[in-house]
Amino acid sequence: MKLHTIFLMTSMLAYNLVKSHVVLTFPRARPMAFDYMDNRNSNPPCGVQFDSDKSVMTTLVAGIDFTVTWHVAYPNQGGVKIQLIKLDGDLLTELTDANFVYQNDSTKLSHTVNIDSNITCDHCVLRILRQAKEWAAQDNGKSDDDYHFWSCADVTVVTETEEECFEGKCINGGTCTSGVCSCPSKFEGERCEYENECDTNSDCSAHGQCVDIGSTFHPKKVCFCEPGWAGRKCDKYSKLTNAKLKKSEEKKFRKIKLYENPEFSLFWRILKDKEEIEIAVRAKTDTWCAIGWRPSDVDEHCKKFPTSFLPKSDPDANNPDNSAEEEDNDEVYEEEEEKSEEEEQTENTDEEEKRRRRRRTNRRKRAVVDKQDNKINEIEKLCKMGNTTAAGEWARKSFDYSPMANDSGDDNNEKEDKDTDEDKADDDKTAPSPEPEPDAKPKEDGDDVLHAMDCMDIIFATAKGKLHRVLDSYTRDRSTPHHDAWYGGSEDLVAAVAKSENGMMYLRFIRKLVTKDKSDQPLLDQPMKMIWARGQTPTKFFHRPFSGLEKCEASDYGYYRVHELKYHGTKPSQRGSITYNAFDDPKNEEDTLEKGSFSHPKDCAGSDCDFRASWRYRKSTDLIHFSIEARVEAEEWAGIGFSEDKKMEQSDAVVGWIEPSSGKLTLTDRWLVTKTPEGVALDNSKSSLRNARGWYLDGKLKFSFSRARDTKDDNDLPLTECIYFLYAWGGSIEKGDIGKHTNTEVSVEKICIGSATSLNLSWSMAVISSLISLYLATSRY
Structure with missing residues (x-):
């Protein structure tokens, strides 16, 4: 049986790990600080309500400049607007302009503002609005201002003071001397507002190194672990020390090739005696890779964790999150007529030939994509030369998934037309062809009503040579995934190791099939929604439609960092999803x-x-x-x-x-x-x-x-x-x-x-039948 027939359904283009985000980093965003909150799918004024037990109040001084900073994982077209509003959402004052600023810099992450000295409040809200013009432009002709993302911080605004050290100036345990904050370990910034995971190697136990990954947001310094140790602080013993499976070990694992070229392969085996699963990943990437899952029967109830609020009642009304990538429709529906046996046989042969050509075309499409991947990205070079048109044209070629003109599959090259045994083997091992991206609209019973990113248990991995960083993570929605502790959970990987070698990422980990952590999803004997992704590099990034980078609206063309979790890219080679039961074993047909x-x-x-x-x-x-x-x-x-x-x-x-x-x-x-x-x-x-x-x-x-x-x-x-x-x-x-x-x-x-x-x-009936036969035979004598 071919492997792809075992898949229950597939949608390799079914999701984007991140589509557009914004979250304040100073003042500190209101928890839970999800960065995928937009004005179409979350309630105003902020998408998340104030929580007196969890929210942090930041003191701001009217009349004194301060710098607002934020993080975005997708450099959308358009700018930002910063406002001071009341708790009910009524506007107090615009801190930038009535219009959006930085519309020509999609990678801008900070802006200095000043609150008018006649404005004070015990509790008001600083809000940032972030445009996503490329998506708004597709939304039935609505204006750019009609669609944006938002993030809020709870603040207290006090009157201007001559005191250099005012109450609340130094936060997170910092102390103020002559107007300068001295920050405790792992915190930095003028007001100790930013937190790293480590300052020195000693913060990573005795088995890791503190590495500055050059991230565009905090934490910038994180722990990378030696083989044999894991966890955010490298303080958890790991019996796995070799991330790369040996050939002899591969035979013990089941395998799916999620993408053929560049490779992204998934291996796994159920450790029944310990009720654990061991998973290994082999992916072509210079950055990071991730794998995630959730049971297919999970519905929208899951989005009540970790905070009990759901999207608007009609989240898909005027939702601009439309897929720009649609599956080619290879089928032609015609009125059926009665056909002779000979006609049907000819038709079947023609249909088989069409299928063979489609398989060849799909392989060629992938090859074209990969050829583009291997090019050096010239967008920064062209943009800095002022050649925006050429930058856009280069990007369009990178997005062109169609086969080349002389490679249509209609030639008479006999060698090209025949499917080789190797081709057929690849078909067996590779995930099925892409399907269109689903939205979040409720569907008929049995269909997934969630976006592929919703409520996903995610393992994120990156590595520097033999040093690795493997995070047990979770995402509530299309927000950037966070490690489980961010959700109040714990690190539940039994063992983990990763390695980067010659442009390949090797990841291997063991986890209990079921844990008690709400930020974990169980791995059960049922269909599981599984997702995968790999990161983009500073020189090769792909968005469809164009982001601000391809439109030359950027100041940081190296916006994607090697070890930083940001948008994975538009190409089908970068991310995908399948629905699969990990307990199914195609080699054991008796396992009914x-x-x-x-x-x-x-x-x-x-x-x-x-x-x-x-x-x-x-x-x-x-x-x-x-x-x-x-x-x-x-x-x-x-x-x-x-x-x-x-x-x-x-x-x-x-x-x-x-x-x-x-x-x-x-x-x-x-x-x-x-x-x-x-x-x-x-x-x-x-x-x-x-x-x-x-x-x-x-x-x-x-x-x-x-x-x-x-x-x-x-x-x-x-x-x-x-x-x-x-x-x-x-x-x-x-x-x-x-x-x-x-x-x-x-x-x-x-x-x-x-x-x-x-x-x-059957055995009982057979025995009874035999006894009757024996009785009849012996009764004759």
Whole structure:
């Protein structure tokens, strides 16, 4: 079986790691300081509300100059506007101009301002607005001012003072002497406003080096670790010391070639005895690489973490985030007519020839892209010569994915026309062709309603020779990913190592399949949305449509730094996504995956269902994974049970609900003695449930869990034999336990899960048949 047939769906052009960003770095942005907040998808005036427990107040002095700084990960066309506003969003004063400034410098990251001396406030807000003119221009002819990104900082403005050391001048523990701030370790800036990860090598334990990566924003100094050590401070022992898989090791791993040339390959193996996964990446890059994942059943509930706010109710209304890259439509739909067998055979041959030509064309498209990649980027040179037209033309050629005129695939070169065995092998190993970029608009049931970047667990890696920096990271949306501690989480990689060698990045890490950290996504036996990306270099950057760099609207053409996480680029060779089950093993055809489901009302679909239960069983693990979805009130429960005779008495059940106060799932393993709520008791042994996850959103309770077919628990019914399934939902939660259900259903017939059941049944029938034959044979005598 060809590998690409195993993919459940693919969208290699399905996302952009970052599309446009802005976040204040001084004054310090209001937490959570996401940098993907725009006026179309987040609520005014800032996209995030004030939190008195987390927000930091910065003291500003009216009449005294101070410098506002910010970070952007994508150099959009257009400028910035800095304002002082009230908490409710009403304008106090423009600190730059009524118009946007720096429209000819997309890489500008600072501006000095002065607050008029007659303005003071105990609590007001400094806000920056950042244009993205190339996207606004595509938005139904609306003006540039109608679309922008924003970030806010909470400030106190005091009257002008002659005191050199005013209260609140030196922040983050700094001390003021004669108007000069002395900063504690790792902090720098006139007011100690910027924080690095390290100052000296000693901040990176005894196993790392403090390196200034020349970033355009802080932290500029970060720790790079020696092999055998990992973590942001290089203080975690790592049993992995060699990032590069040996040929003998590769045989132990499963593999997907996410992109062929330049290479981006993914290797993995499930360490079943430890419930861990080991992942390795081999990517052609001089900068960084990243790999991410989330379960495909995750919906918008995930965006309530780490802060409980969601986008506007209609986030896609007038949304300018349209894909500039569309898949070629190779199919022609014509009115069907009855055809003769000969015509059908000819048509099939023609269709196969078309497919072969498309495969060749796709390979040539990739080759053209890579030839452009290998050129030295001349945009800076052309822009500094004042030749904007030539810079744009160079960029257009770099963006041209179409095959060259003399390479259309229609020539008569027999050697070119034939697919070689090597070509076919490449087809088997390479991810399928790109699909159009999806938006965030809710779709039909079964489709992903999230952007590919939303709620992603991400491993980011960069390296300087043998020294590496591997971060356990997460992103809530299209904002720049942050390490887990930024979200209040922890570093959960069991081991990690990376290496840069001859233009290749090698990454290898081990992680638990399931952790308790909310900034981690579990790796389950189900389809997972997986994304990948590699960084751009200071001399090769690609945006479509043009950013300010290609329009010669920049002061820093080396805007992309080697070890800094910024936009990965537009080309399909730079980033992609797939949906894939990491537990699937194409080499083990006997590792069957059985599926089943129930829905109420019968034959309902999607949001029309009041209750849905589905299950998947994998032979190699002998685990069944159950998913439950029920239309219930916020403080009601749902469950699934197992019975030998359709009765509640002496049956096994799993019941779950979401705690209203915490939003956490309570999942209980129960044994039913009677029909009364008192009889639906917790079983007296250790819970047999694993990998439990759940949430409540928009009137629906959803949860999932895994259990063994035979748990060896006297209070669990074994599912190695055929059994009736019970479904219940709508009961109340009373004093921390369940009340009587309001809805119940029972499977019409017994449900059999696992080939062992059918094998046992077949074996039993075979034995019975043999005994009968033997009896008949012997009875003759």
